[in-house]
Amino acid sequence: MIEGKRVRLRGVELSDLDEIMKYWNSMELRNLVGSADAGPASRSEEEEWIRNTWKQRQERKAYHFAIETIKDNKLIGGTGLFSVDWTSRSAMMGISIYNPECWGKGYGRESIDLVLSFAFQNLNLNRVELDTFEFNERARRCYLKAGFKEVGRRRKARFVDGQYHDAIIMDILKDEWSTKS
Numbered sequence: 116m117i118e119g120k121r122v123r124l125r126g127v128e129l130s131d132l133d134e135i136m137k138y139w140n141s142m143e144l145r146n147l148v149g150s151a152d153a154g155p156a157s158r159s160e161e162e163e164w165i166r167n168t169w170k171q172r173q174e175r176k177a178y179h180f181a182i183e184t185i186k187d188n189k190l191i192g193g194t195g196l197f198s199v200d201w202t203s204r205s206a207m208m209g210i211s212i213y214n215p216e217c218w219g220k221g222y223g224r225e226s227i228d229l230v231l232s233f234a235f236q237n238l239n240l241n242r243v244e245l246d247t248f249e250f251n252e253r254a255r256r257c258y259l260k261a262g263f264k265e266v267g268r269r270r271k272a273r274f275v276d277g278q279y280h281d282a283i284i285m286d287i288l289k290d291e292w293s294t295k296s
């Protein structure tokens with residue numbers, strides 16, 4: 116477990132399926148994370164995805180975590196590192212707090228701090244990258260607060276909810292994170 120003050124990161128369990136199915140197929144959430152074009156996922160697909168997270172971690176290809184509140188052990192989202200490049204010591208990061216009622220309460224920011232700490236202190240990565248959309252101001256602000264810098268844009272790279280949108284590329288280097296903490 117990776118413990119923070121209000122949230123902890125732990126492995127994803129099959130017992131998380133009910134909670135995941137409650138939120139993951141919401142088009143609002145899918146538009147924000149950029150996977151609405153995948154269509155609604157079935158329970159079996161999500162179960163397969165969970166099993167895959169274990170395999171990917173064992174193979175050191177990706178590290179997916181469930182985000183759980185410390186106060187009541189409630190699953191509130193998922194985060195993780197993927198596309199790990201061990202030569203360049205770089206990885207991609209993603210995060211999703213599932214329930215809109217939990218947005219804007221600091222859970223995202225704390226979870227990102229914990230993932231970055233794991234990336235830099237435990238995996239000895241040197242760089243973490245992510246991308247978001249221009250319309251996802253909450254995510255962009257959250258990433259900036261966590262220390263990410265905007266390094267570029269892929270113009271009109273993604274078609275989401277009827278329109279083309281720029282993808283904003285952000286990254287953080289280990290030495291920037293060390294001086295920030």
Ligand SMILES: CC(C)(COP(=O)(O)OP(=O)(O)OC[C@H]1O[C@@H](n2cnc3c(N)ncnc32)[C@H](O)[C@@H]1OP(=O)(O)O)[C@@H](O)C(=O)NCCC(=O)NCCS
Pocket residue numbers: 144147148192210211212213217218219220221222223224225246247248251252253254256257260
């Ligand atoms: C994006 C996400 C991870 C942010 O986490 P969060 O818990 O909602 O955000 P936090 O409460 O930690 O806020 C962090 C910062 O973002 C800013 N923020 C919060 N809500 C905001 C809003 N509605 N608009 C603009 N900025 C906002 C605040 O400035 C806050 O900084 P503060 O500490 O000074 O208050 C979360 O909202 C989420 O998972 N959303 C749905 C899926 C998603 O968008 N994933 C990201 C895809 S790239």
